[in-house]
Structure formats: structure tokens, C-alpha cells
Amino acid sequence: MPDTDAARVTPATLPIALDAMGGDHAPDEIVAGAVQAVREHDLRVVLVGAPHLLQEALARHDATTEIPIIRAEEALAMDEGALASLRRPRSSIAVACHLVRRGDAAAAVSAGSTAGIVATGKLRLRGQPGVLRPAIAVALPTLPTPTILLDAGANAEVKPEMLVQFAHLGTAYAETALRIDSPRVGLLTIGSEAEKGNKLVKRAHELLSAAPGLNFAGNVEGHDLLTGVVDVIVADGFTGNVALKTMEGSVRYAFAELRETIQNSRTARLGGLLQRKQIQRLYRRLDPEVHGGAVLLGLNGTVVIAHGASQARGVSAACVLADELARHGVVNRIGERLAASHRPHRLW
Amino acid sequence: MPDTDAARVTPATLPIALDAMGGDHAPDEIVAGAVQAVREHDLRVVLVGAPHLLQEALARHDATTEIPIIRAEEALAMDEGALASLRRPRSSIAVACHLVRRGDAAAAVSAGSTAGIVATGKLRLRGQPGVLRPAIAVALPTLPTPTILLDAGANAEVKPEMLVQFAHLGTAYAETALRIDSPRVGLLTIGSEAEKGNKLVKRAHELLSAAPGLNFAGNVEGHDLLTGVVDVIVADGFTGNVALKTMEGSVRYAFAELRETIQNSRTARLGGLLQRKQIQRLYRRLDPEVHGGAVLLGLNGTVVIAHGASQARGVSAACVLADELARHGVVNRIGERLAASHRPHRLW
Numbered sequence: 001m002p003d004t005d006a007a008r009v010t011p012a013t014l015p016i017a018l019d020a021m022g023g024d025h026a027p028d029e030i031v032a033g034a035v036q037a038v039r040e041h042d043l044r045v046v047l048v049g050a051p052h053l054l055q056e057a058l059a060r061h062d063a064t065t066e067i068p069i070i071r072a073e074e075a076l077a078m079d080e081g082a083l084a085s086l087r088r089p090r091s092s093i094a095v096a097c098h099l100v101r102r103g104d105a106a107a108a109v110s111a112g113s114t115a116g117i118v119a120t121g122k123l124r125l126r127g128q129p130g131v132l133r134p135a136i137a138v139a140l141p142t143l144p145t146p147t148i149l150l151d152a153g154a155n156a157e158v159k160p161e162m163l164v165q166f167a168h169l170g171t172a173y174a175e176t177a178l179r180i181d182s183p184r185v186g187l188l189t190i191g192s193e194a195e196k197g198n199k200l201v202k203r204a205h206e207l208l209s210a211a212p213g214l215n216f217a218g219n220v221e222g223h224d225l226l227t228g229v230v231d232v233i234v235a236d237g238f239t240g241n242v243a244l245k246t247m248e249g250s251v252r253y254a255f256a257e258l259r260e261t262i263q264n265s266r267t268a269r270l271g272g273l274l275q276r277k278q279i280q281r282l283y284r285r286l287d288p289e290v291h292g293g294a295v296l297l298g299l300n301g302t303v304v305i306a307h308g309a310s311q312a313r314g315v316s317a318a319c320v321l322a323d324e325l326a327r328h329g330v331v332n333r334i335g336e337r338l339a340a341s342h343r344p345h346r347l348w
Numbered sequence: 349m350p351d352t353d354a355a356r357v358t359p360a361t362l363p364i365a366l367d368a369m370g371g372d373h374a375p376d377e378i379v380a381g382a383v384q385a386v387r388e389h390d391l392r393v394v395l396v397g398a399p400h401l402l403q404e405a406l407a408r409h410d411a412t413t414e415i416p417i418i419r420a421e422e423a424l425a426m427d428e429g430a431l432a433s434l435r436r437p438r439s440s441i442a443v444a445c446h447l448v449r450r451g452d453a454a455a456a457v458s459a460g461s462t463a464g465i466v467a468t469g470k471l472r473l474r475g476q477p478g479v480l481r482p483a484i485a486v487a488l489p490t491l492p493t494p495t496i497l498l499d500a501g502a503n504a505e506v507k508p509e510m511l512v513q514f515a516h517l518g519t520a521y522a523e524t525a526l527r528i529d530s531p532r533v534g535l536l537t538i539g540s541e542a543e544k545g546n547k548l549v550k551r552a553h554e555l556l557s558a559a560p561g562l563n564f565a566g567n568v569e570g571h572d573l574l575t576g577v578v579d580v581i582v583a584d585g586f587t588g589n590v591a592l593k594t595m596e597g598s599v600r601y602a603f604a605e606l607r608e609t610i611q612n613s614r615t616a617r618l619g620g621l622l623q624r625k626q627i628q629r630l631y632r633r634l635d636p637e638v639h640g641g642a643v644l645l646g647l648n649g650t651v652v653i654a655h656g657a658s659q660a661r662g663v664s665a666a667c668v669l670a671d672e673l674a675r676h677g678v679v680n681r682i683g684e685r686l687a688a689s690h691r692p693h694r695l696w
Contacts (some may be wrong), residue, residue: 005478053479079637151460151537156544188590198586199505201586221590222592222593222596223594223596223597224597225594225597225598226597226598227597236550238537238538239587242537242538242569242590242591243570243594245538245569245570246569246570246594248571249571249572249596250574250594250595250598250602251574252571253574253575254570254598254602258606258630261627261629261630278610279609281609301385342695
């Protein structure tokens with residue numbers, strides 16, 4: 001491993017490796033997102049995918065000389081699962097991960113199938129030393145700073161010790177990309193008292209209470225996801241995924257019902273016109289596509305999973321997030337935290 | 349057990365036993381809710397609690413002759429858990445359940461602590477023959493008919509067989525109180541394919557696919573809670589509770605942010621005034637307090653758990669729901685379903 005300072009400086013000069021073939025709107029919207037990231041956010045991006053397609057798409061933005069292409073002739077289909085990552089060692093996401101592994105890219109970004117990205121990331125980048133299981137972290141749209149929820153779906157079945165590690169992964173995310181000091185960590189369960197929940201969270205509560213280096217704030221419940229009461233929310237990947245999708249669906253539902261309510265009445269419709277801009281801005285903030293995407297934490301390299309339905313805006317936000325994480329050294333911070341958590345004596 | 353037809357007719361003439369001492373706003377709002385239920389919905393209600401307090405509250409509504417009182421000198425505090433139900437055999441919720449048990453009330457309603465109500469209900473009414481675990485069912489505000497989610501929190505730890513029973517309990521609810529023919533049942537998990545999820549739901553998926561008498565529609569995800577894609581959503585009590593509270597919190601958050609957005613801009617504020625009524629109506633529909641409350645299914649009697657923060661409107665809605673369930677014989681329907689599910693040969 002390189003020494004910490006060097007590792008922290010290096011990524012800033014490295015490009016983001018963007019899988020141009022993954023996602024519902026690949027490659028056109030992915031390329032458009034790369035152009036946005038380069039022109040509006042001053043990032044360096046390399047596109048990974050089928051050169052002829054990407055050349056054409058770049059030409060439409062007059063960007064053929066701005067953004068390099070790395071060839072990958074294969075791609076994982078959106079409906080291909082974890083096994084495809086073994087069958088397709090030269091897929092665009094595999095090549096993007098490989099660039100990170102070799103030190104040629106700061107981070108990988110893909111809007112492809114989550115299962116495929118997780119499996120490929122694990123295979124190409126391997127877990128960091130001491131990490132029991134990599135986890136998917138998402139940033140929930142709380143203010144003033146987002147709340148990190150993890151695991152959002154990488155591990156349907158976990159052990160209590162893994163939830164403690166997830167707390168470290170999420171804390172490292174909040175410390176680096178969000179610059180939060182001593183992030184408060186909550187455990188997602190079904191009541192605020194320590195004894196509330198299933199066996200898994202009850203044991204995890206004990207471990208988290210005793211864990212050094214974590215600012216454990218106790219249990220949180222489903223209605224705390226968007227209140228910002230903690231900075232990091234820890235859950236097994238099953239519960240975290242259900243909670244995340246429930247949140248996204250509920251916000252979408254509330255806005256859809258609201259739109260219908262406004263359109264169904266003349267005075268309300270007039271009111272709706274007057275505030276359309278403000279409501280659109282709010283909706284964009286809550287829109288999962290613009291949060292920047294999910295991050296696969298615990299690997300020897302940063303991998304950002306953009307929403308499958310991402311358009312240019314979502315892709316560019318994912319590149320910005322990947323750059324933030326890499327530039328502030330989230331991988332090294334996780335390494336330091338896990339090393340420290342094992343140091344004085346093993347607590348679990 | 350009485351024969352089915354007689355049992356179905358009887359409850360209509362029986363009153364609802366309303367625990368007047370449970371809930372954040374007891375007894376005043378509970379009594380106000382009882383008055384609403386009697387005057388606006390033509391129900392029969394008896395109030396269970398401390399007579400002098402209830403007399404006073406009824407007098408304020410000129411209702412002392414309309415609504416009888418059954419004495420219960422004790423009450424479970426909102427922060428008392430399951431054990432309190434053993435310590436207080438004469439609590440208002442225990443007496444309400446006892447009235448149902450004796451055949452003097454059609455159903456019991458309480459806005460008290462959920463843990464206390466569940467424990468007291470199990471102790472006083474006992475589980476129905478063949479029921480492995482009673483479950484809490486909530487009606488989500490989908491249109492045109494609500495979607496039933498269960499278990500919403502009674503069992504943090506379950507076995508796959510219990511999820512199949514929850515499907516029967518929820519189906520009976522939808523068939524009776526909502527008059528839905530052959531309700532579609534979904535299994536809450538983290539992907540639409542059969543193999544997605546943790547061990548529990550994968551096994552439950554197999555059992556549900558083979559279960560006679562159920563209209564199993566396959567897996568659903570968190571974002572399906574409010575789309576009405578199925579009529580009944582089955583989950584363990586941990587996942588169900590997290591999902592329910594996440595949904596409630598997200599809807600509340602979306603509306604709060606919207607209110608702020610509207611108030612922060614002059615043109616938007618004007619628009620907001622023009623549509624205030626319509627938005628309030630929508631919010632009321634989505635407000636958990638007015639859904640009517642949660643139902644504890646699987647006992648020898650109907651118990652409705654109103655929201656702890658219920659005011660008169662929520663209490664009266666809970667009484668209406670209790671009456672619907674009792675009048676349409678949900679308890680007998682569950683008995684028939686479970687008997688039939690065991691009949692030709694044991695499938696699990």
C-alpha cells in the first residue's frame with residue numbers, strides 16, 4: 001500500500017473511469033453526462049465502451065478531443081446478474097474497475113445493473129484488508145448535509161459484526177466526501193429502546209455501543225430517514241434496500257398525487273402554475289437520480305453506482321461524487337478506521 | 349365455535365368497546381371520537397375507563413345518555429410494554445378485550461401503546477386455532493382500495509410458514525372489510541425475481557407459490573407500497589414496521605418541504621393559498637392518523653390499534669374500521685381460510 005499522503009494526492013490528477021455501456025439510456029446519456037462533468041465540473045473523465053458508438057456520441061457534443069475512450073467490446077446487460085461478471089471479464093464495467101486497480105483512474109462509475117457492478121467490483125478490486133463485506137451506501141437528501149444509509153442492498157444476510165463495519169464505512173464516507181466531524185451513527189430498527197428489534201440489531205446495538213472510534217447515537221426508526229437526526233444509518237442490506245425504495249416510492253407518490261390534485265381544480269391549477277418552478281426545484285432535490293448515486297464501499301478503489309435510469313444530469317452527479325470520494329481518500333480512511341478498530345484489543 | 353352465519357350476524361348489533369384511557373390525548377379526544385362515531389357513523393360504542401373522567405368528558409358533548417361507560421380503574425401507560433398486560437389485568441384495554449371475549453362487544457379499539465395492546469390482546473383473546481402468530485395489519489392509502497401491509501410490527505422474528513399465514517390473514521381482511529374478490533398477495537423483498545431476498549423470503553416465496561387458496565402475485569419491492577399493484581403485502585414484522593414508518597416519514601417530509609417551498613417565495617405563496625384546501629384534503633388522505641388504524645389479526649376477536657397520537661377523527665375512523673371488520677366476520681373468515689389451507693394435505 002502507498003503511504004497515506006501520497007495516496008491522498010494522487011487521485012486528484014487521475015480521471016474518472018465511466019462505464020459508457022451500462023444503464024437504461026446508454027451510451028447517449030452517459031456520454032452527455034461525461035461532457036457535463038468535464039465542462040461544468042472541471043473533471044477528467046475517460047469513457048469505457050464500444051469506440052465507434054462513443055465516437056459518434058461524442059461528436060454530437062463536439063467533444064471527441066476532450067474525452068478519451070478506452071475500448072471494451074462487451075457490456076453487462078441490465079438484466080444480467082452477478083454471474084455475468086465472471087462470464088464477461090472484458091465488459092465495460094470490468095475494464096473500468098481494472099483502470100482503478102492499475103492506478104490509471106481515480107474511481108469507476110457505472111449506471112449498469114447493481115448486481116453486476118457489485119460482483120464485478122468485488123472480483124476486480126477485491127475487498128479491503130479486514131473488510132468482512134463491501135456495502136452499498138446511498139446519500140439521502142436531508143439538509144444541511146445528506147444522511148448516509150448503508151447497506152442499501154449488497155448483503156441480504158449479515159452478521160452483527162458486519163453492521164459495526166458498515167458503521168465505519170459510512171462514517172468514513174461522511175468524514176471524507178461530506179466533511180462531517182465525528183458523524184453520528186444510528187442503527188435502523190423498530191423502536192428507540194436498546195432492546196427493540198430482531199436478534200441481529202439487538203446484538204449489533206451492544207457491539208456498536210462498545211465500539212471505539214464511532215459516535216453511536218442509538219436506534220433510529222423508519223421515520224428518521226429524512227429528518228437528519230443522524231449522519232449515518234446502518235442496516236442489513238435487506239432492510240436498507242426496502243427502506244430506500246419505500247422512501248423513493250413514497251416521495252414520488254406524494255408528488256404525483258399533489259400534481260393530480262393541482263390539475264383537478266381550476267383555482268388550484270392557477271396556484272400550481274405560480275409555484276411550478278419552486279416545486280420542480282424541490283422535486284429535483286428529492287429525486288434519487290440526482291443524489292449522485294450509490295457507492296460501493298469496502299473495496300480497494302471507489303465504485304459509484306448511478307441510478308439505472310440516469311440521464312446526463314444523474315451521470316454527471318455520479319462522476320462528481322466519485323471524484324469527491326476519491327480526492328478525499330475514502331478508501332484510505334476506511335483502512336485507517338478498520339485498522340484502529342482492531343488495535344488495542346479485539347472488541348468483537 | 350358458533351356456526352358461521354349466526355356469528356356473522358351477531359356483531360352488527362353489538363357495540364365497539366373503546367379503551368378511553370389509551371393514547372396521547374386520552375381521555376378527551378377518545379371520548380370526542382366516540383361521540384363522532386355514534387353521531388356521524390351510527391355506531392354503538394361503549395367507553396372503557398375511569399367513570400368520573402369519562403362522565404365529565406361526555407357531558408361536554410351532551411352525550412352522557414348516548415354512550416355507556418364500563419368501569420376500568422387502571423390503564424396502561426404509553427411507555428409500558430408487553431409485561432404491563434400481566435401486571436394490570438383490570439386495565440382499560442384488558443377490560444375492552446374481555447367484553448369482546450364474553451360476546452358483549454363486537455370489537456375492541458385502543459390508541460394505547462402497541463406493545464401493551466398486542467400483549468393484552470393475546471392474553472385475553474388468545475390466538476385463533478391454527479394461528480402461529482397474530483400479526484398487525486395496516487391499510488396503506490392506495491386508490492381505489494387500500495393495500496393491506498402485514499406484519500407491521502407484532503413479530504420481529506418470524507419463520508417462512510408464518511408469512512404464509514400472514515397472507516391468509518391479510519387476504520381475509522381484504523375480502524371482508526374491503527370486499528375485494530381474490531385479493532392479490534405480494535411478498536415484500538428486494539427484487540422482483542423469485543430468488544431475490546434473504547433466506548426467509550426465498551423460502552416464503554416457495555411456500556406462497558404452492559399455497560392453495562391464495563392469489564400470490566410474486567415479489568414486490570419498497571416502491572410498490574403505494575402503487576396498488578397488489579392488495580396485500582406480506583413481510584416479517586421488522587421489515588414491515590421499518591417500511592411503514594419510512595413511508596409515513598417520507599410522505600410527511602415531502603409535504604413539509606413543499607410547505608416550506610411555498611412559504612419561501614411570494615408568487616409560490618399566492619399559489620399555495622389558491623390550492624390550500626385541495627392540498628389539505630390530499631394530506632388528510634395520506635395522514636396515517638386517518639387511515640383507521642392497525643388491526644391485530646389472528647385472535648378470537650377483532651382488536652383495532654389506533655395511532656397513539658389520534659385525535660377525535662382518528663378514533664372515530666378506528667371505530668368504523670373495527671365495526672366493518674366485525675360486521676363482515678373477519679375472524680370467522682380467517683378460521684375458514686386456515687382450516688382450508690390445512691385440509692387436503694399439509695403443504696408445509
